[in-house]
Amino acid sequence: MMKNVIVGDKSGFCFGVKRAVDLVIKCQQEKGKRIYTLGPLIHNNDVINYLKERDIYPIEIHELDRLNAEDVVVIRSHGVSLEILEKLKKMGLEVIDATCPYVGSIQKRVEEYFNRGYNIIIVGDKNHPEVQGINGWCENSALVAKDETDISSSISKKVCVVSQTTEKEKNWQNVLNSIIKYSKEIVAFNTICSATEVRQKCAEELSKKVDAMIVIGGRHSSNTTKLYEICIKNCHNTIHIEKAEEIPTEILENEDIVNVGITAGASTPDWIIEAVINKIK
Ligand code: SF4
Structure with a gap:
């Protein structure tokens, strides 16, 4: 039947991923040499193989020493910490930033509110590269809450809360409801994409x-x-x-x-x- x-x-493909894939392919065509992406550009083996056929290879942070100055490294849509960004530049590598603009805007907000004395809470998965990257814009000081059980009376009274872009709306609301019980000054940005x-x-x-x-x-x-x-x-x-x-x-x-x-x-x-x-x- x-x-x-x-x-x-x-x-x-969402906007940010499509943008990153298009950017890296365009970059390779223009430069005509091997391009490295910091971590797999996206979580899909077929796409990774498709990119390898076009001389675009993923490389991990611990392998950066293998690269030579002037090699080209692309930052994927998840973004990276400020520390890694500076390390790449210090190594003399050419850095192409394909961080999704939505993720970039979370990083900027986290940096701004951290500098204004707020403690940062990120609702998300502490092992996800996007969350690790965002945390790197507040000196890795954020409390990363996977759900409301990670929120207790010990949290700061003055907090700025953001979410991983792929977080579930319900989980974001649950965590925020718990934060409201303990903090006095709360700036919350629902950054779910x-x-x-x-x-x-x-x-x-x-x-x-x-x-x-x-x-x-x-x-x-x-x-x-x-x-x-x-x-x-x-x-x-x-x-x-x-x-x-x-x-x-x-x-x-x-x-x-x-x-x-x-x-x-x-x-x-x-x-x-x-x-x-x-x-x-
Ligand atoms: S934030 Fe993430 S899911 Fe949203 S468009 Fe950007 S890369 Fe895609």
């Missing part, structure tokens, strides 16, 4: 209407994992895949599954979404 495929609005919010809402609505939901994105992509968590609550036939070849035959051959919803994380290129649609159809 032919299946009906519905792709959620705003699936795939609307691209994430819109994508999550579209995926949530779609997952209520379909027989199966396919979430496409890298295994290590936090925004893809969050999409999966949202969809599985409404549709127990939700799967998380990286590419079309991973769609289980139980979904393809199950005649009870007619309407299939698709959503994709911010690092998933259009060509992978197309391949999944074609395979299902």
